[in-house]
Amino acid sequence: MGIQYTVLIDGHCPVCTGWAAFINKRDSSNRFLVVAQETAEGEEVLSNRPAKMSELDSVFLIDESGKWYAQSTAVIHILLGLGFPYNFGAIIWLIPSPMRNFAYDLYARNRKRDPSNS
DSSP states (O other): OOOEEEEEEEETHHHHHHHHHHHHOOTTTEEEEEEEEEEETHHHHHHHSOGGTTOOOOOOOOOOOOOEEEEHHHHHHHHHHHHHHGGGGGGGSSSHHHHHHHHHHHHHTTTTOOOOOO
């Protein structure tokens, strides 16, 4: 099977790089290409993102058909792509997207906070 999904992460975020390691460790079919947004490759891919996503600070997923997903929807599609047992995490799909994305944004705003300033 080959690469079917491109995942764009914030390479300066420890949580995001941990998420990338989680994906890479469990991607036994080599379906995901994880790219840091700050790299030349990441910036090139990001330059093609849909206008409606241009202001998002998010993980992005691009599927094999070129469709873009962001925020919690990207996470759900990643979990589905990883297969069993991770696809069970996609149950969060039952939560309406405005609520999922509110929680995602709340977490994302605090993910880079320096713990020594708390």
